Amino acid sequence: MDKEAPAVGIDVSKHKLDVALLVDGKVRSKSVKNSNAGYEELKIWITKQKVVLDECLVCMESTGVYSEPVALGLQALGLTVSIVNPARIKGFGQSELVRNKNDGIDAALIARYCAKMHPEPWQAAPPEQRRLRGLCDRLKALKDMRQQEENRLEAYGTASNTELEGHIQQHVSWLNSQIKQMEHDIDDQINRHPNLKRDADLMASIPGIGKATVAVMLGQVGDMHRFSSAKALAAHLGVSPRQRVSGTSVRGRTTMSRTGNRATRSALYMPAVVASHHNPVLRTFAERLRANGLPKKAVIGAVMRKLVHVMYAVVRSGVAFMPDYLEKRVRGQST
16 A cells, blocks of 8 residues: 655644644644744654655645635745645544544644545645735725714714714725725726736626626636636636435525635625626526525525626636526526
8 A cells, every 4th residue: 555645734823833743643743933933843843753754745625714814824935735625624534533622633634635635736726816815805894894884874864962973984084095095006006017907807797797706706716727628627616516415305405505605606696696687698697597586695696697608608618608608508507
């Protein structure tokens, strides 16, 4: 039997990394700081365990803002890194009947998953995409703050509290200026990079897709050419259908999988609503689904998925949206 490659599982937190090195079925543990110095210390420690770095597999869960900087730092030191959906690690732990949970146990579980499953190496997004994603995240945060303040403004207006109304209105005005500046920065970021600009123009040609949705898709997904098919992209975004049927007794309702990034699904919802009424292709598609008795939310979910297919088609082909051509294909596709 072939000897398994050494595997490193890392449980990432804000200030430290809990590390488990799995070699020949034995686990060795270590904790280092979540910093460049900590990454270097980890590399030296792995080498001291007589592990060849080129043969070592490193795996961690996707933990938002914390996992990507760690992966970039370790890649820069020559380590092969995989970032895995936490649901996969959780499912693997359930298959092993793991009952306890702490940072060290989680790191060892991730190492065992890495050794058994050999996840694909993580590829860092280009710097221009990472910056665009950061700008979009900040824009959403500013808009959320503005909505909160506008809700408070309404509440204080009802209570006739003019002093606080004025204070909140000043903050809303400042947020409006920051949102406008952030939108300008996003447009500038896209326009300064030919690849982003090309894909943005193609996606914007689809009725129902606006600049905000285009920016989120480019920031979160990046180059759509890396996906083998539109179905693969839809699955990545979590807009694919998930069935729950087994034998004769289980007849669950088909729902959206929701396994991908929430930001992209949120960005697709309103465009799907608009497209179901104003996009000549997707309006026909939505009307047919409604005529078949599909609930309103399910229709919107199906239109979201179809929008993803159309975006993939225009980007991969390099040809702007053509309703006459796409209408024939959509009519022939099942829901």
